[in-house]
Amino acid sequence: MSRNSKVPISALPLPPPAQSITHNLTPDHEATTPSEFRQLLAERPSVQHRSHLIDPDAHFAYVTPYPLPFPYRIALPEDGEPVDDKAAYVEKWLAQREALHERPTVAPSALKKYYPEKRDQPRVLIALAETALRDCLPHLDVGDAFATLGTPTLSDAYGDDVQTTPASSEDAAARQELIDVLSGQAVLMNTEGDRATHWAPWSLRLFALRSLLDALAPLIGAEAEFGKALPPGWTEEIPSGKINEWRKRGIELVEEELEKVAIETSAAEYGRLMHKRLGLRRLDTDDESKLARPLLDLLAKHKLDFHGTFRRLAFFRPSALSVQDRSSAFIESVLELCGEPQVINREKAKEDLQEWLQQYAARVESEAQEWTTGEGSVDEQRERDMKAANPRFVLRQWVLEEIIKNVERDVDSGKRLLGKVLQVCIQNSKT
Structure with a gap:
């Protein structure tokens, strides 16, 4: 992607209102729009720093970063004046450190950039993942960020190879804006227009599935009773007892299916990833009970390294089980991954591994036809796929x-x- 097609973080495209996750959700009553929220930060910022009761119908709340250590050290006035209204003084102190003062963005943007009046801690970029940019945000302009990080090294970390050629003002501005936003020093928002259109997505907090169901349950129950979608303000003049009745009905209608779908979706994804780790292409219904779970139990029982064992299995060949020396050598290589070699029962571990490998070998050989379209032998293809799914280096x-x-x-x-x-x-x- 060319540099000209990239944009700084303030100009990243926002989703259309209909695709925004908050489009049909109700915000906390303390601030129902970005404009109200900004006013709240100026007048009563303590609301977002302390616990408060929210309306049962609320699904989310607007929040902004506040990167100061807690508890806050609120000093007395420098001029020595006595503080008569302590609550008002605290609100003022907090507001002065909220991002409320607009500054220009690096590029034209629907969002505005705000900074605090009295909060300006040092901000240093310590890392940036190239793969994250490539895979998730290829159009994000990070300016000269990588040049300021220097060359990655373990042997000469104290050397100095940071760029000596001054960066262009555009590059420096894009990098600094990235640092300011991601560190919480600056906040991006637009207090004009529809709330669903002009709020940076990283400023959002959502409840878990069950909390979401609990909030939506009265609406679900009411729509089930009336057989149609209800208009705004549908709860007005409705007794709380009736709303609780609808909530109970809504949970009854949805809870079982919601949990079933969540569990099945998680299980399906878990199974898919486990098959990749084991180098299996065909999904058999008993793979979990015959292969995955027994292997995990074996690893726990003999304190074998999880990542290392799966990586070693990439080099396993079913034919090795018919040759005593090869079979023993492979099993020994797995046992070397034991985190507590002084307590392992090697004979029992060998026996358990041998038994599991017999099951695994039969399963691998049963799907040999699934690997006929790739390059190389079945074993070579499986090894290549398993290496990709089981990295050699894991960040411990x-x-x-x-x-x-x-x-x-x-x-x-x-x-x-x-x-x-x-x-x-x-x-x-x-x-």
Whole structure:
């Protein structure tokens, strides 16, 4: 994609109103439009910082980032004046740190960009995923962001190879706007017109499926009773007892199907991903009970590494089971992945692995015809697919903690280390 076809974050296209997830949802009564919400931030910002009761019909609330450590350290006035109305003083202090002051966007946009009056912490870009841009936002202009991150490295993180050639003003502006918005320093919104059209999608919070059903249940129950869609204001002058009756009816009508669809959809996706990990193309109904679940139980019982074991299975050949040396060598290679080798019962682990591999080999051989259209032998095709589904390098918690320590200690070297880790994650998922 050419640079000319890319746009900064403030100019990313917004979905049409009909495709917006809030199009037919009811906002919190404290602020029903972006305009009301901006006024709320100016006059009563504490509403979004404390718990408050919301209307039962509300499905979502407008929110903005507020990247300050909690509890807030609200200092007394610098001039030493006494504070008579503490509540009003707190509201003013919060409002001064809300993003309410408009500044120009980098490019023409339906959204406006707002900054706070008295909140300007240092903001440093420490990482940016090229694959995320490529796959999700290929039209996002990040300016000179990658140049400022330096070359990813583990061996020379303290070296200095950050760009020496000054970036163009356009590149620098696009990069800074990206940092400001993603860090929460700046907020994008438009307080004019329809709320469904002019609100940045990353400013949205939604409830889970059951909460959504609970909120919609009265409407579902009422429409079921009347047999038609109800107009706005349909709850006016309706007794609470009747609304509760409709809520109960709505839940009865939908809950079972909702949970069934959610569970079936999750199970189907889980099965699809598990088949990719196991290098299987045909979906058999008993694969979960005969292969996937027994393998997971085996891994837990013998404390074998999850990712490492699945990666090793990419190199498994069903024919190896008929040759004692090859079979034993493969099983030993899996047992080497045990996280606690001092406590493993090797003989029992070998026996369990051998039994499971017999089942797996038979299952792999049963679908040999499914692999006749690719390049190479069945084993080669399966290995290639399984490598893609089971990356060689997995970002472990201890690695991440070490990187975080480095970033906190020295951001310039830390971001190069983090960049290298991201690079390794991406590259090793392909080999």
